Amino acid sequence: MIDMRKILLFCIVFFALKSIVFCQILTIEAKLDSNKFLIGDHVKLNLFVTKSKSAKINFPILPDSLAQGVEIVQRNKPDTISKNGDIIKLKQSYLITSFDSGNHTIPPLPFEFLHDTITDTVFTDSILFYVNTLKVDTASKKIYDIKAPFDEPFSLMEILGYVIWGLAGLILIILGIYIYRKFKKKEPLIKIPQKLADPPHIIALRELDALKEKKLWQNNHIKKYHTELTDIIRKYIEARFNIQALEMTSYEIIQALSNEKYISDKNISELRQTLIIADFVKFAKAQPLPDENDLSIRHAYQFVNETKPTEQIVLTTNNNSLEGEQKGGTNA
Numbered sequence: 001m002i003d004m005r006k007i008l009l010f011c012i013v014f015f016a017l018k019s020i021v022f023c024q025i026l027t028i029e030a031k032l033d034s035n036k037f038l039i040g041d042h043v044k045l046n047l048f049v050t051k052s053k054s055a056k057i058n059f060p061i062l063p064d065s066l067a068q069g070v071e072i073v074q075r076n077k078p079d080t081i082s083k084n085g086d087i088i089k090l091k092q093s094y095l096i097t098s099f100d101s102g103n104h105t106i107p108p109l110p111f112e113f114l115h116d117t118i119t120d121t122v123f124t125d126s127i128l129f130y131v132n133t134l135k136v137d138t139a140s141k142k143i144y145d146i147k148a149p150f151d152e153p154f155s156l157m158e159i160l161g162y163v164i165w166g167l168a169g170l171i172l173i174i175l176g177i178y179i180y181r182k183f184k185k186k187e188p189l190i191k192i193p194q195k196l197a198d199p200p201h202i203i204a205l206r207e208l209d210a211l212k213e214k215k216l217w218q219n220n221h222i223k224k225y226h227t228e229l230t231d232i233i234r235k236y237i238e239a240r241f242n243i244q245a246l247e248m249t250s251y252e253i254i255q256a257l258s259n260e261k262y263i264s265d266k267n268i269s270e271l272r273q274t275l276i277i278a279d280f281v282k283f284a285k286a287q288p289l290p291d292e293n294d295l296s297i298r299h300a301y302q303f304v305n306e307t308k309p310t311e312q313i314v315l316t317t318n319n320n321s322l323e324g325e326q327k328g329g330t331n332a
Contacts, residue, residue: 026051028111030124039133042073042095047109047124049078049090058112059092067107069100069131101133200239201308207232208300217293223285225293226278233274233300240307250275263307270299 029048037043045066049057059078066072074095082089098104108123182189198206211232216225234245234253243256254272257263274296280286288296 026055026057026113026115026122028122028124030106030109030127032106032127032129035127035129037129037131039099039101039131040097042097043129045094045096045106045127047092047094049111051088051090052086052115053088054086055113055115057090057114059090060109060111062094062109066094066096067104070096070098070104070106073097098131101131103128103130105129199309200236201304203239204232204236204304205301208297208304212297217290222287222293223281226281226296229296229300230275230278233271233303236304240309250279267303267306271303274299274303 027048027050031046031048033044033046047059049059051057062072062075064072072094076093078090078092080088081091106127106129108126111122111124113120113122179189208229211225211228214225216222216228230250231246234248237243237245237253237257241257241260243253245253245256248256250272253275254268257268257271277286277288277292277296281288
């Protein structure tokens with residue numbers, strides 16, 4: 001029969017040796033900087049681990065509420081604080097606080113441990129601490145309500161800020177009304193000033209100069225020369241006298257111009273001669289003499305220059321005012 005005393009002794013020795021080996025491999029500890037502090041104060045909770053290099057340890061993942069009435073306000077990562085041969089010492093710190101006075105307990109904290117084939121969870125000891133509150137002497141000191149905020153006078157910068165915001169708001173309102181009215185009237189928001197068109201006589205003289213530079217009749221382009229010449233004259237008459245000259249025959253143009261009081265008989269006669277020569281060239285294939293070709297453009301220049309608007313400044317002494325009136329040129 002097996003001696004039970006020997007078996008019991010063997011078990012005791014075995015577990016004792018195992019504990020000794022385990023302690024050589026791993027030790028853990030949880031400590032507070034102080035076990036007694038005032039309500040709302042911050043206190044450090046330090047977790048220490050001493051282990052061999054071959055051992056692996058996982059620090060506990062702690063919730064924000066470490067215990068009832070105990071809160072974690074800051075977490076630091078684990079850090080190596082010392083190395084001595086095969087032994088490494090690690091530390092992880094937490095900042096905790098409590099707003100409940102009285103005794104509190106931090107429960108045992110679990111560490112997962114792995115060494116060779118040994119996998120286990122080890123726990124720290126629980127920590128007891130006391131949270132004290134401030135004593136208020138209500139007998140000797142009267143308790144008052146919270147004072148209302150002091151009324152500060154407005155500073156210049158504050159007033160300036162209100163003025164700027166007020167002006168900005170007013171500008172936005174005016175701008176909105178302006179945009180609405182323009183949109184309702186279907187008008188552009190900004191009117192771009194258009195370049196004033198040149199007066200008819202400036203355009204006509206410029207086109208006559210360009211025609212002269214082409215030297216069409218000198219290069220036997222007689223028909224093209226007289227066609228362009230009469231087109232210039234017709235456009236000038238239409239713009240200057242509001243006569244639909246481009247749609248009229250030469251005879252109709254002369255009849256219409258005869259009613260204009262600012263055109264002399266000489267101008268009418270020379271214009272008739274120019275138009276007749278052009279009609280003969282375009283419809284009868286006539287070949288005018290060089291002098292006739294040159295005379296036609298000279299008559300055109302003269303007609304434009306003598307019928308263009310001229311400004312006459314009239315000085316009125318009665319009301320000391322100046323008046324400008326436009327009158328057609330005459331051959332008096």
